[in-house]
Amino acid sequence: MQRIGVFVCWCGSNIAGTVDVKQVAKALESEPGVVFSTDYQYMCSKSGQDMIKDAVRDHRLTGIVVCSCSPRMHEATFRKTASAAGLNPYMVEIANVREQCSWVHKDIIIGTQKAIILGRAAVAKVNLNAPLTPGESPVTKRALVIGGGIAGIQTALDIADAGFEVDIVEKKPTIGGKMAQLDKTFPTLDCAACILTPKMVDAAQHEKIRIFSYSEVSSVGGFVGNFTVSIRKKARYVNEDICTGCGACVDKCPMKKVPNEFNLGMDNRRAIYIPFAQAVPKVATIDPNACNMLKNGKCGVCAKVCTAGAIDYTQKDEYIEEKYGAIVVATGFDPISLDKFDEYAYNNSKDVITSLEFERLTNAAGPTQGKLLRPSDGKHPEKIVFVQCVGSRCSSCSEKGKEYCSKICCMYTAKHAMLTRDKYPDTEVYVFYIDVRTPGKSFDEFYRRAVEDYGVKYIKGSVGKIVPEGEKLVVQGSDLLNNRQVVIDADLVVLAAAIEPDKSARPLATMLTASMDTNDFFTEAHPKLRPVESPTAGVFLSGACQGPKDIPETVSQASAAAAKVIGLLSKDKLVGNPCVASSDELMCNGCSSCERVCPYGAITYEDKEFRMPDRTVRVRRVAKVNPAVCQGCGCCTVACPSGAMDLRGFKNDQIMAEVDAICK
Amino acid sequence: MRKCLYKDIHKIFARVAEKMPLYIPAKTGDEKAEYKKWSEGDELFEGLNTVKSPKDLFFPQSEDLVRFKTEGKNIEITDVREDKGPFAVFGVRACDAKSFEVLDRVFLTEPRDSYYASRRENATVVTLACSRPSETCFCKTFGIDAGEPGGDVSAWIAGDDIVFSANTEKGSAFLDIIGELTEECSCDAVDREKEKIAVIMERLPLSDLTTDGFGGGKTEDLFNRAEWAELSEACLGCGTCTFVCPTCQCYDIKDFKSGNGVVRYRCWDSCMYSEFTKMAHGNNRLTQKERFRQRFMHKLVYYPENNDGLYSCVGCGRCLKSCPVSMNIVKVMKKLGGKKND
């Protein structure tokens, strides 16, 4: 049985004005468990708190009920008071007799009656309270960033600058991501490589940053502060530590016809290759699907020419296990496949290209050394049609397109159109648009310049079909403003393909137990207030893996995620919320209902041996709640059919006792 | 003996109901029947067995015993028993009438159960002989004569008449109440009816079932028999058999916290439940096999051992009809009866 002290606060006249506090204190004195009951002008004042401390000592109180303002105001205060008096802070309950009573009810009789009932409910609850101790878990002061694009690089740099070790895992042979493939960046038109490559170098040279390129995460265990991650370093058949990146092997490799993925297959590379000149790490990688030596043991030229002796055909995939306190997902995006959009003839004509391909075509380091030439015949295109919203905002064709707006296409299309007109003023440039969406600093001005200063012809409407005819592409579209159908004989068509999360994100989300939306973008812990955190504690989101983003947005989110990680890693220990769910394994059926509704992936299962009453041993699957991950919503308690799952601090019997007390 | 036309039975009911509440078996839905308080329009259910037996009238499924009321730190205790006064129950079959004897031996021996006793004393039991027993009936196994149903008044439906015969003082008083609706008669028609019943009883599929191998003193023979495992394997552990049984008398006393006090009540319990007689150390019957065995050992061995050979099964056949998995005392008796563990 508890020994409960009741403290009724006057809050000056705030409560005492419409609640007879003396009567409340007196009425609650006779409640079961109550051994002391009093009232005071300001319970939250120092003398009020001292009064509580004295009463705890004098009356050997085990529980406290404060009838005062909202617990959202002073629950923490009184918990500290209890703590100072040697009580467990969770033995305190607040009856909210100010916001819910004196402030909303004018009549003192009614107010007093209700205050007594609210007090009674709090007493009933405290009678069933149990001391709670928040779990503590140590924090591994290292972070993992998954994805080495601009988002991952920025996050890693910020975390490392704060003094924490960071590992970047990048699945490609080099970091840099999509931004490395871009030519210029909107709206300022500075060259992507010029602003990105210094950051790549910074990351490579940072003493706190390790880059695992050509690597993938293969499994994730543990929880916030204590993740264990297994990283698969794919065999690149080149000893990274020795390779100097001189490129001699690349020059001599006889396998010359391997499509170059960095240039989206618009030119070729060798079987041993360095993706691009500024690659980080600048080491060669052998493509095992193209290399003759690896495929049938014939060749070995690269090993012969490598003076450093870095080539190692026997290299195997290597698994590295590391511990981290925080994980940042920065897996980025990809343009969608356009295979299913027959009307655009993407698969029928080399001269129908995506915007990313266009970036490579105009990039000085691209397949045409920056000259805008048609992929089919290398001629200079005179009429170019840009088509926006290809696969975006597509609500009826989920199997081929995306329902959302890809956000960045309007701006890069304006950029492409403008740059084309700038470099080749003789070119006619058309842009088919549905809406031009340019919210962002200097964005609309940028688009207007394309129209007004560069004479790009924007047509409000869509393209219905593109038919290659001879050297031309016949583009049939609608011009809605003039209510006519237009036909343009174009030389080149550029499709602004929708973007989607990288394909590796889904399996990664499963490993991380991080939730995703229906489009496979990672879900935020709160769409407004916690936009860079995943609902899974310790997992943070950076860049386009969370939703379509342009570079400035990506970088700011990357830094924001870093700030959250730094906040987490600067703690020595994580003190959990003790009001977490816990499962009574004797009653648990192991049915997985709770796991399915847990937004945090806090529930796992284990097979446990039970000694049955008849002395047999039975192995049963039971749920386990990780208190460091559980946030205490209690959703699982209702999903649980057997009632094995309960929520500390808001236990079933506590809530039902409150119901009883109120309905008494 | 007194008789009246069976089609005028409702007049009898009306007359009795003027004097005291009358309970008769009546239909509750399309298919099942229950003992219920008679009111105008209710018709006697002519089938044999109600789902629940009439033991409900003396030992209801749940009854409040006492109420504790807390006011602040004071507790006030009130006896909340309902004293219903005299009542009559009509249409009780021989097996159910016999079951009262089984219950009496439990509740009326010291310490006497005053709740039960009061209802028994207040009740006039009018029985009715079975002219069309069911294939599940086996009262004969326990020496019960379906043609001599007993109780305070025995009744037979003989031809177009219903014939009454008082067995006790309460019975005579009952016949006085219905006196002017009935006329004196000889016992010839009843004797003919009894003979008919005796013939039918012989024809029943379970008429050859005997209690050989059971009874007091057989604990050691039966307790460790291997067959219990197979017999109990389908048992779901529900309480259907116990709750429909006229002789099962186990109950639990529980407290219900009403918010403004405590209601102490008792309710039927079932030895088939895993929580039955659960104690601080846990449960003494650990598996369904043991719980299953308990129920039948109690009916066929322990009870007769302590009650002069009286079995606490009356062969009413309710459990045969109600068990969700069709496991029942007949199957147990056939499997274990007459054999020794060797």
Next chain:
Amino acid sequence: MNSNKLCLEIIRMSGTDPKKCMACGKCSATCPAYKEMEYHPHQFVSMIKNGEIAPLMESESIYRCLTCFACVERCPRGVEPAKLIEATRLAVVRQQGKNRVTPDSIPALLDEDIPQQALVSAFRKYTK
């Protein structure tokens, strides 16, 4: 029936939802009969959405639509303009005496180049 009610009826008959339209114009961009039509597929969508049904019902456009369903196939929002046009045509045909083709008019239409099947289906489609 007033024009708004008729529009709702046409929407119901077609089983489509013109409110889903985002005015991209892809239906009209893809339409092979565009030049033959006074009102184009996107106009059907927007006019029916806005309750302007009379001009459409009076227009020859409803018979110029080839029902090739290119717009249905291409529409990124699942609005399915051809179904709206079809429903409009039905609404007209259902009116008394509004059969587009009568048995008498068939002989005049006979032409070696027209497959007989086309006539049969036109007859089915354009009459009550």
Next chain:
Amino acid sequence: MQVNEYKPLIVAFCCNWCSYAGADLAGNNRADYPAEVKIIRVPCSCRVNPTFVLKAFQRGADGVIICGCHPGDCHYTSGNYYTRRRMAMLFSMLDYLGIERERTRLEWVSAAEGAKFAATMRDFVQKVAALGENKRLEDLRCKK
């Protein structure tokens, strides 16, 4: 309100993050609502077990209202979505059993909606009062 008017007993389960804060705001704004409403704080509306609702009726409540964050705003991202499904099923089931549907309600009240909280409570109390005492889900043992 008149003195002799029938006063229903209302149990309101409020989620800590939105609706309880909304009730606090109603208090801050001195927005009047009937004293028959008694609030029980839960971390999230998804903590409310259908059993609690039934228990409240058993104990003598005349109406039960559950308040949570607006869909999409749940502090725990998805709790209120589960609540919505569970309560839709519970309320429908009660309706199926012939129990007055106005006795139960689910409302979304944000921390900024003090006025909505008060108005909702006023409306709910009025609707429940019009039904009179809860007879169809009462437990006579719990009556005084």
Next chain:
Amino acid sequence: MQKITEKHLAEKAKDLLSQGKVSAVLGWRRGEFDYDVTPALFTDADEIENGLVYNCFCGANLSKYLVSKIRAVEGRMLVFLKPCDTYSINQLFTEHRVDREKVYIVGIPCNGMADITKIRNAVGEGITGVSGDECLRVETLYSDEPAELCLADVMSERCVNCKSKKHVAYDELLGDEGEVLDSHRFDEVERIERMSPDERFAFWQRELSRCIRCNACRDACPACTCEVCVFNNPASGVESKAPVNEFEEKMFHIIRAFHVAGRCTDCGECSRVCPQNIPLHLLNRKLIKDMNECYGEYQAGEAVGGVSPLTDYTAEDGEPGDLIRRRDTDA
């Protein structure tokens, strides 16, 4: 179509036992009468030959037994499952209550099970023999001529509205595969929905007041496999052993319906075993119907794994009021 009889079942069982593929067989054992068959575990061929039965009284769903029985057996257990029983077993697999690897499922066809209460109502007391399948010959003590009954007329309520003749889980099938049926199983629910609230209240009051809380519905239910049922657990706040009053009667059945919501495969065992013939399946079906209408068609146990409507959500779900209002406008 080959007709599958108990002979085929027995052959199959003996076959698999002798091959050592299974070490025990879960089936139905012959009783005293033709209709009182009992679920049973067989381990040798003779027992199977003499005891195994399959007729229109084998209504008992054997899937739940696996939860407890499978522990007692080394190796795999053969279980005979009717189409509707296979949904239950899938649900048990989903909930990790039965290990798939330890079960060998032989799917058997089912033409609907007979309800002995209905037969009794038709022919009266004293049933001494029931034979036949589509057409039943019922012999009684009180009539020299056997009565002829059509199975369809005395079919269990749940079989009248059979939802599926298709086996959704099996290792082997005896006979031909059936199909999912358009069962009209919600017709009765709709009929109740169309009643006025007062009529509905009276209807359920009448039905539920007969409850004797024998727990047969719960103990037979393949979804009720909790280690400790809340109604047996004093700490749950709802524990009770008797239908003390109207509230308790309702509370028990509402909570039970909720605990199995989204998990109930609508196998109908609850109603079959109820000694008082309370149409308990109409509570579960109501929830199934509501969930289907609100959250898309869902059949528990149709496949292993996945989420049920109450462990899932979409942002566009309707509000509780919408559901009831919509019904009002429909009515």
